[in-house]
Amino acid sequence: MNSACIFKGLGFSPPAHSRNDWIGPPDKHSNLRRVIFYVPPKESPLERRLREARQEAQACDQRFWARHNCAFRQEKEEFIYSRLKAKGLEMRDETGQKATLNAEEMADFYKDFLSKNFRKHMQYNREKALFIIKLWKIHKKKVPKSLLHHGKNPTITTKIIKDLIHFCNGSVTEAGEYRNKCNFL
Template identity: 70%
Template sequence: MAALGPRSKPLVPALCRAFADCGRQLTPECAAERRDAAPSRASRFCPPRQSCHDWIGPPDRQSNLRPVQFYVPEDESPLEQRLRELRQETQEWNQEFWANQNSTFMKEKEEFIHSRLKAKGLALRTESGQRATLNAEEMADFYKDFLSKNFQKHMYYNRDWYRRNFAITVFMGRVALHRAWKRLRSGRR
């Protein structure tokens, strides 16, 4: 493999720009959806029309999770459809949980900071106009309290998360066996 010399450096950014938009044309449905959709919590990410794979989009603003656009093959069997739907339901459930959790966390954090600053007799803004903050030890109290308050919720979330992933894994095994059986049957004829 040859290394790029100093003369090729200007070429690299040009090539990157040239290939950056390759294959990014939106399907007419996605393009119309982007134009017409009001700002919402759901990502409006759309993969290229000719794609035959699942695509992972940019992180969601509320949940910080990356949404997945699932590929739907034309010859999708009922078992494959059930697997895809189960994965979609799990993704939506996960996105919703973390969006709510992060929203609650930020709200309670702001309230905690405000109450501590007020107890100290400080304003939310410093004299220079910057936002007033608490030190790490004071914030550690908030984090500890928040985790303690939400322990049960996180325990139920983890239990459900493992159940859903186990069900998805079982369905994936069933789909793999179904595909192998279908391939064997078509090979005999």
């Protein structure tokens, strides 16, 4: 994937001499900030795998949150419309202002939306945890073993990875086969 294509149409391009990743403005659909990943002139195969994994994760995150946010906005509008209609009100009041519901009424929508999308969110979290494990497996090849273990006591990094593996293994039986290409919708 050509990282420069990510910002096509946004009018954003980092300076040619830059040696860092660049964070762009929030995407209007996902609300996530896209990243232009720096590619070193002599990128090693390991560095390339790591960068490509990060790019793949970014693309998956963008797709998930764009779809999620679109569904959220649409369902919110439908909820507001149905509640206003039930009260005999229009979408706009007599001054032309958009009619709204109070916080208690909207709390019903938020609760229902979160409940309805619970499995999607859990699957997304599992996918993120699996991605972290994937990155760790790629990256640990570069990390000295002395940083991963100190005597008989595992470091925080090793404990976190073990916890993530446990979390993901539990999810496989619950959610079915792990889907490699971000199919959580």
